[in-house]
Amino acid sequence: MNLPSLPRSGAFEGGCAFVDGAFVPLSEAKVSLFDWGFTRSDATYDVASTWQGAFFRLDAHMDRFYSSLEKMHMSIPHTRTELREILHGCVRAAGLKDAYVAMICTRGVPPKGARDPRLATNRFYAYALPYVWIASREKQLQGIDLHISERVRIAPESVDPTVKNYHWIDLVQSLFDAYDRGRDTSCMVDGQGNIAEGPGFNVFMVKNGVVRTAHRGVLEGISRRTAIELCERLGIPVRIEPLPAPEFRQADEVFLTSTGGGILPIAKLDGKPLPQFPGPITTRLYDAYWAIHEEAAYRDPVNYGE
Numbered sequence: 001m002n003l004p005s006l007p008r009s010g011a012f013e014g015g016c017a018f019v020d021g022a023f024v025p026l027s028e029a030k031v032s033l034f035d036w037g038f039t040r041s042d043a044t045y046d047v048a049s050t051w052q053g054a055f056f057r058l059d060a061h062m063d064r065f066y067s068s069l070e071k072m073h074m075s076i077p078h079t080r081t082e083l084r085e086i087l088h089g090c091v092r093a094a095g096l097k098d099a100y101v102a103m104i105c106t107r108g109v110p111p112k113g114a115r116d117p118r119l120a121t122n123r124f125y126a127y128a129l130p131y132v133w134i135a136s137r138e139k140q141l142q143g144i145d146l147h148i149s150e151r152v153r154i155a156p157e158s159v160d161p162t163v164k165n166y167h168w169i170d171l172v173q174s175l176f177d178a179y180d181r182g183r184d185t186s187c188m189v190d191g192q193g194n195i196a197e198g199p200g201f202n203v204f205m206v207k208n209g210v211v212r213t214a215h216r217g218v219l220e221g222i223s224r225r226t227a228i229e230l231c232e233r234l235g236i237p238v239r240i241e242p243l244p245a246p247e248f249r250q251a252d253e254v255f256l257t258s259t260g261g262g263i264l265p266i267a268k269l270d271g272k273p274l275p276q277f278p279g280p281i282t283t284r285l286y287d288a289y290w291a292i293h294e295e296a297a298y299r300d301p302v303n304y305g306e
């Protein structure tokens with residue numbers, strides 16, 4: 001498929017989308033009311049980021065997106081090279097150095113009255129916006145208070161969490177649980193009462209120098225992978241195993257990982273201050289996370305055409 005010519009740098013200052021094969025300003029980025037992506041959350045997506053003018057681990061995000069497409073029986077009309085070009089084009093047109101960059105595929109609109117998803121033509125969308133933080137840096141310094149919701153995250157047997165998806169109703173309701181209690185954000189448990197994930201992030205605990213994160217029932221976050229790899233690089237013991245909620249409440253340190261902010265230290269669990277905030281291991285990982293943004297292996301500099 002031929003791509004339209006790349007828009008000039010800053011053509012859509014502040015935000016650019018790619019819809020129906022064209023780069024457009026965000027105000028023109030629309031989906032059909034009849035797209036199953038809207039009516040059934042029948043969609044998959046991925047979110048990458050750029051930091052100081054370069055994508056971070058873009059290949060890992062594209063790998064996950066293509067793997068999600070396959071598991072969802074979906075396809076997009078773009079090769080990997082084209083996808084990369086579209087994402088770069090959105091950032092370039094938005095004129096952003098630090099960006100939140102989404103790629104989305106929806107089931108599309110089946111013929112009127114049809115109930116068979118195979119009859120729909122999948123639709124591809126992408127966009128770039130200014131970088132989005134799960135919590136602002138001010139809030140991180142002040143200290144995020146995390147609520148442990150009693151809600152059970154959708155079971156992996158129902159919705160495969162390794163496919164990045166819009167099954168978010170449980171996550172959003174858990175956020176209301178948190179706000180009702182005066183907390184900043186929330187994490188959910190799985191059917192066995194282990195800590196799973198939260199709205200847009202994976203969850204880690206540190207106890208006696210050992211870092212732990214959930215082994216299943218969660219999105220395999222690219223930032224989660226980065227945190228695990230950084231532990232290995234720094235010689236910090238890391239275990240991928242169940243985190244029973246009572247043990248989690250006894251953590252020395254807790255942090256979240258997300259493309260929207262990297263490593264985010266937690267100050268309190270349900271109003272109770274953690275013994276260490278920001279803890280020494282979280283601080284090492286935080287520093288290492290931002291430092292590797294400089295390493296060539298993780299960077300894909302945006303072509304701004306300057």
Ligand SMILES: Cc1ncc(COP(=O)(O)O)c(C=O)c1O
Binds near residue numbers: 199201218224258
């Ligand atoms: C449910 C959920 N878990 C975890 C994450 C973190 O994934 P990543 O590190 O790839 O951003 C996200 C990101 O949006 C998410 O939506």
